[in-house]
Amino acid sequence: MRAFAILTMALLVTPTNRGGAQPPPAAGISTALAEERAARLSDLRYDLSFRLPGDRRERVTGRVTITFRLQNPSMPLALDFAPGRPDAIRSVTAGDVPIEARVADGHVVLPSSALRAGLNTIAIDFDAGDPPLNRSEDFLYTIFVPARAHEAFPCFDQPDLKARWTLALDAPGDWVTVANGAEVTRETRREAEGERVKVGFAPTEPIPTYLFAFAAGRFSVEEAERNGRRFRMLHRETDVAKVRRNRDAIFDLHATALEWLERYTGIPYPFGKFDFVLVPAFQFGGMEHPGAVFYNASGLMLEESATQNQELERASTISHETAHMWFGDLVTMRWFTDVWMKEVFANFMAARIVNPSFPGINHDLRFLHAYYPAAYDVDRTAGTNAIRQPLDNLNQAGTLYGAIIYQKAPIVMRQLEMLTGADRFRSGVRDYLRRYRFGNASWPDLIALLDAHTPEDLAAWSRAWVEEAGRPIVTTELEVQDGRIVSLGFGVSDPDRRRGLTWTEELHVALGYADRVQTLPVRLAGTRVEVIAARGLSAPLFVLPNGAGLGYGEFHLDPASLAWLGDRLPDVDGRDGALTRGSAWVTLWDAMLNGQLAPERVVDLALRALPREGDELNVQRILSYLEQAYWRFTPEAERSAKVAEIERVLRQGLADASSRSLKGAYFASLRNVAQTASTLEWLARVWRRDETVPGLTLAETDDIALAQALAVREVEGWEAMLRQQVERTLNPDRKARLQFVLPALSADPTERDRFFASLANGANRRREAWVLDGLRSLHHPLRAAESARFVTPSLALLEEIQRTGDIFFPKRWIDSTLSGHRSESAAGMVRSFLADVPATYPDRLRRIILSSADDLFRASRVR
Ligand SMILES: [Zn+2]
Incomplete structure (x- = not known):
């Protein structure tokens, strides 16, 4: 592994000109620039202050004092700064000496005459760039991941230059402020336009630019104490009952996650205080800034009708961000090529943490549904990528993120743990955290540590699963005679044989019988594996290679199993019946996409399965496949023949659903599929509150979604409904979002043209969640x-x-x-x-x- 890593780095480095006449660096942060700076700089500190105007049209101004130790001052040194506006630099001083510096290609180049060996202090007054500050009328929050800090202020914007940060925010007097460090000073004063407050925050532990963060604005604050630690939650929710309903669960989930991680890693929470901010329409599920985690508010403040899935999602998101405090924040990837590592660790730990909080849940099934469909959705395509991707400039880092990092990598990591053994895996992880704490490390660093704990060839394993893209193709070969299995084997091949990869993995193959499902462990290695333990067993109704959902691949069923499951999947029962059914659904979906099963058979199977499916996670998956098979894969001409039956099954499911969350899931599907006049009328009555669904509470977001669904179907009076919905929406963020989306719903094509044309202007794409909402309607x-x-x-x-x-x-x-x-x-x-x-x-x-x-x-x- 190590040799391979060195080779990779050598390929990435473009030769730098070490002579005196060095060309200024090109846009972005290249590996060459990053390596040069990492070699020259140490003991980095930022002392930053921002003045945040109450009026969004005014500029945010700031001052940064950067101190660092420097080697080789004879070469110029480039800071990164791309504020997207001219003349953003007001003054630069080195020590006490003013120097001429200007922004070119996103850098401020400090001449060697301004530098000296040892300690340097550079101070810059600047106008901050707006984009990563996410400014709204009365609040703002930063997102500097992956390398966007330098779009706001001058810095060395790379993950392996960790620094201690001291921050002061000067804000309108009624704004709440939060940052990585704890608040230590506060002064208020009166100015012409009103009261202002200046808040100083304690210096941070060493953290990289992408984890530095602050938020300020009109927020409500909830506080709680758990296990002797104080937590603070900032939010903008206006529904008091909703806050009351959610707050304790949110604090509890954080406390549970922290406690679990301290135990697993053997390292106490490394960053002092713990605050988090619930941001409306936040771009991600969450962002792991140490001491100031940001979340998408809708993921944490659940509606009363929240599905079990949403509750699990919430617990997972909280655990994920909390796990990052160790995996990503305490030990950080050296370069964004390994960004997946922190994501996979966070997801992997989150799955472990969430389980005890939901004792009634089938966690293997949850893992299956949370990761496999989304990972396969990318990995089966021609556009897929390896988990570990090369990256020669941080301005491309954003493109690394996706399902392969978030969904495939946890599956692969679980395989790694199985291969290594849970105890040895944990010891290796603890070694890794201790050795690199407050520093940086790469995937090869971890594999080298783990390799020392196991006899397996982890380097070869890593080459197939981490360094290359795609899935192994696994075909089932079943031979039966006189009601007994003669042989059961699996062929394993690579979609691209030229790569010469060895796909090693553990599976539990399921053999289905009328009264039970039997699973047999199999280790796939090489091109064909026979399941010796299956010889002589009675012939099963079906064989499902990935029965327990441990393996990963494009699994092909034998023809008899495909025929049986395509008709009778809902009959699968027994001890692990739910897991087997879930895995069978994922396998059949692949079969449909490969043209081995017709979409209408999937629709029919779903309609037969829903009334009988006892597991809520499976119901959710089936509903999602049903919607996709209907809208995406059923030709328009055939939809109308099917829709009445689908609506009938969904309405029955809605009536019969035993839990509020299940009712919510059925209702959402019905809303998404509905097309017949009678169902649309009924939905309109529900929206008007002329009709109630027993056991289902519709929150403001549900009303909005319903109004939008009815609008796109142009039910009678839909335009008035939308206008009414705008008036009815109390939450100002949701109201503004709906208003933004309205033109995309318009019956007038020129209005829709105008909406789309407006998106060519970056300013109109600022609220990404709104834009996506509009596009989906369009x-x-x-x-x-x-x-x-x-x-x-x-x-x-x-x-x-x-x-x-x-x-x-x-x-x-x-x-x-x-x-x-x-x-x-x-x-x-x-x-x-x-x-x-x-x-x-x-x-x-x-x-x-x-x-x-x-x-x-x-x-x-x-x-
Ligand atoms: Zn993450």
């Missing part, structure tokens, strides 16, 4: 024919979106754009776009498009 399947004209222009905008947006935005932008389409012409537009882009088109964007368009390509081939 491209609703019922409007696919009219919205096809936006497909190519959307693709054309992707490069700019990647440059200006947050990390998940490019993929989501294309996902939302293509979500409603299934036509050959839409597929053709994507293909010709890709054929026409120049050879220099970024490979990662090409991959994003290919993976987003995969379902469209497959659906367009269905009749």
Whole structure:
């Protein structure tokens, strides 16, 4: 592993000019620039202050004093600063001496005459760049991941230059402020426009730029104590009952996660205080700033109708961000090529932490549903990528994020733990955290540590599962004679044989009988494996290679098993019946996408399965497959013949559902699918409150979603409904979001054109969640024919979106754009776009498009 790592680094480094006449660095942070600075700088400190105006149109101004030890002062030194506006630098001093410096290509180059060996102090007065400050009318919050701090202020924006940060925020007097460090000073004063407050925060432990954070604005604050630690929650929720309903659970989940992690790692929480901020329409589920975690408010403040899945999601998100305090924050990747490592550790730990909080849940099944479908959705496509991806400039770091990091990597990590053994794995992880605490490490550093704990060849394993993309193809070979198994084997192959990979993994194959499911452990290695223990067993009704959902691959059923499960999957019962059914659904979905099972058979199977499925997680999965099979894979002409039956099953499910969350899930599906006049009328009555669904409470977000669904179907009076919904919406953030989306719902095509055209302006894409909401309405399947004209222009905008947006935005932008389409012409537009882009088109964007368009390509081939 180590040799391979050194080779990788050597390839990434472009030669630097070590002579005197060094060219200024190009835009972004290249590996060359980062390595040069990491070698020269140490003992880095930032002392930052910002003045935050109450009026969003005024500039945020700031001053930063950077101190560091420097080697080799004979070369100039580049700071990063790309505020997106001219003349943002007001003054620069080195020591006490003013120096001439200007911003070029996102850098402020300090001349060698201003530098000296040893300790240096650089002070800069500047106007902050707005984009990563996420400014709203009366609040703002920073997102500096992956390398966006330098869009706001001058710094060395790379993960392996950790620093201690001291911050002061000067804000309107009624604003609440929060940062990584604890508040230590506070002064209020009166100015012409009103009271102002200046808050000073304690210096942080060493953290990188992407973890430095603050938020300020009109927030409500909840406080609680758990296990002797004080927690603070900032939020903007206006529904008092909702806050009351959620607050204790949110604090408890944090406390449980912290306690668990301290025990597992053997290291106490390293960052002092623990605050978190619930941000409306936050770009991610959460962001792990030490001492100041930011969350998407809707993920934590659940509605009364929250599904079990949403509750699990909430617990997982909280545990995920908390796990980052050790994995990512205490030990940080050296370079963003290993960003997946912190994500996989966080997800892996989150799964462990969440389990005890939900004793009634089938956790293996939850793992299956949380990770496999999303990982396969990317890994089966031509646009997939390896878990570990090369990255030669941080301005491309955002494109590394996605399902392969968040969903495939946890599956792979679980395999690594199985391969290593849980105890040895934990010892290796503890060694790793202790050795690199408050520093940086790479994946090869961890593999080397773990390799010392096990006889396995982890380097070869890592090459297939981590350094390369895709899934092994596993085919089932079953031979039966006289009612007994003669042989059961699996063929293992790589989609690209030239790579010469060895796919090693552990499986539990399930053999289904009328009265039971029997599982047998199998270790896949090489090109064919026979399950010796299966010889002589009575012939099963079906064989499901990944029965217990441990393995990972494109699993092909033998023809008899495919036929049996395609008809009788709901009959599968027994001790692990729910897990077997869940895994069978995931396998059958692959079979459908591979053309081995017709979409209408999947729809019919779902309709038969729903009334009988006893597990809520499986119900959620089946509902989601049903919706996709219906909208995406059923030709328009055949939908109307099917929709009445689907609605009937969903309404029955809604009536019969035993829990509030299950009712919520059925209701959401019904809302998404509904098309018959009688169901639409009924939904409209529900929206008007002329009708109630026993056991179902509709929150403001549900009302909004319902109004939007009815609008896109143009039910009678829909325009008035939308206007009424705007008036009815009390929460100002949700009201503004709905108003933003309205033009995308308009019956007037020119209005929809205007909405789409407005998105070409970056300022109108600032609220990414709003934009995606609008795009999904614009491209609703019922409007696919009219919205096809936006497909190519959307693709054309992707490069700019990647440059200006947050990390998940490019993929989501294309996902939302293509979500409603299934036509050959839409597929053709994507293909010709890709054929026409120049050879220099970024490979990662090409991959994003290919993976987003995969379902469209497959659906367009269905009749
Ligand atoms: Zn994370």
